[in-house]
Every structure is written in C-alpha cells, then in structure tokens.
Amino acid sequence: MYLKSSMLTMVCLLICGVSSLSAAGHETIEHTWGGSPVYMTRVADNFIIMYDRSESMGDQFLDTAMTGLQAERRxxxxxxxxxxxxxxxxxxxSFTPGVGTDNLTVYYPMQPYDKTKFHRVLD
Known part of the structure; x- marks a missing residue:
C-alpha cells in the first residue's frame, strides 16, 4: 500500500504542476503526433518531480522484475x-519519508525544462 501511494504521489506531481496563467494567457502550441497536427495548451508554468528514495523502493515492484526505484525511473x-x-x-x-526536510536532495534545480539535461539526470 505504501509503495502504491508513493508511486501515485510521484505521478500526480509529474502530471499536475502549479498553474499561474490566467485563462486568457494560456499558450497553445502545435506539435505533430503520429503524422497529424496536435494542438496543446500549456496550463501550468512549472512541474516538480519528487521521488521517494526510501529503502522500501529497493523492493520488487508489483509482479515485475523491477524494483520500485527502477519503475519510477522507467x-x-x-x-x-x-x-x-x-x-x-x-x-x-528526492526525499526519504519520515526523516525530515533536511534530507531533500536536488538533482535538477528549478530551471527551464531541457529534455536532454532532464534525461541525463534520470540516467
């Protein structure tokens, strides 16, 4: 149960973000997806990923051969x-639950999102 709530928290943080744009200020960007144009609207300025690095993340994830940490990274x-x-x-x-805020580790400090830099941090 604890693992599921940690994964849910991580996914929610990834998806949600903190919105501060007004309705009129949403930025729409066109991308190509599967050969077709797709219009995306940015509704958040920021996103933060906080992942659990507690000892239990070394346990097997569900019915896979991966650990919880490997599943998060994937x-x-x-x-x-x-x-x-x-x-x-x-x-x-990253953080370890129940240890306090002084165990927060920064891997990619808040900065403009860069797909390549982000990928390097995840490896």
Whole structure:
C-alpha cells in the first residue's frame, strides 16, 4: 500500500504542476503526433518531480522484475521522451519519508525544462 501511494504521489506531481496563467494567457502550441497536427495548451508554468528514495523502493515492484526505484525511473524516462517543449520551469528532487526536510536532495534545480539535461539526470 505504501509503495502504491508513493508511486501515485510521484505521478500526480509529474502530471499536475502549479498553474499561474490566467485563462486568457494560456499558450497553445502545435506539435505533430503520429503524422497529424496536435494542438496543446500549456496550463501550468512549472512541474516538480519528487521521488521517494526510501529503502522500501529497493523492493520488487508489483509482479515485475523491477524494483520500485527502477519503475519510477522507467516511468520518468518514458514521460520525458514524450513531453513537448512548453516553456516550463522544472525540477527533480528526492526525499526519504519520515526523516525530515533536511534530507531533500536536488538533482535538477528549478530551471527551464531541457529534455536532454532532464534525461541525463534520470540516467
């Protein structure tokens, strides 16, 4: 149950972001997806990924051969590969639950999202 809630938290943080644009200020960007034009609207300025690095993340993830940490990294790599450039600010941080805020580790401090730099941090 704890693993599921940690993964859910990580995915929610990845998907949500913090929105500060007004309705009139949303930026729409055209991309090509599968050979067809797709119009995307940026509704968040920032996204932050916080992942759990506790000892339990070394346990097997569901019915896979991966650990929880390997599953997190795989999900993040897949999402990073598909994220379009929407002029976001982004950051990657890790934590160990129950230890306090002084265990927060910064891997990619808040800065303009760069797919290549983000990928390097995830490896």
């Amino acid at each position: 999900i993040l790599r897949e999402k990073n590969a598909t994220l379009p450039d929407m002029n976001w600010m982004a950051g990657i941080y």
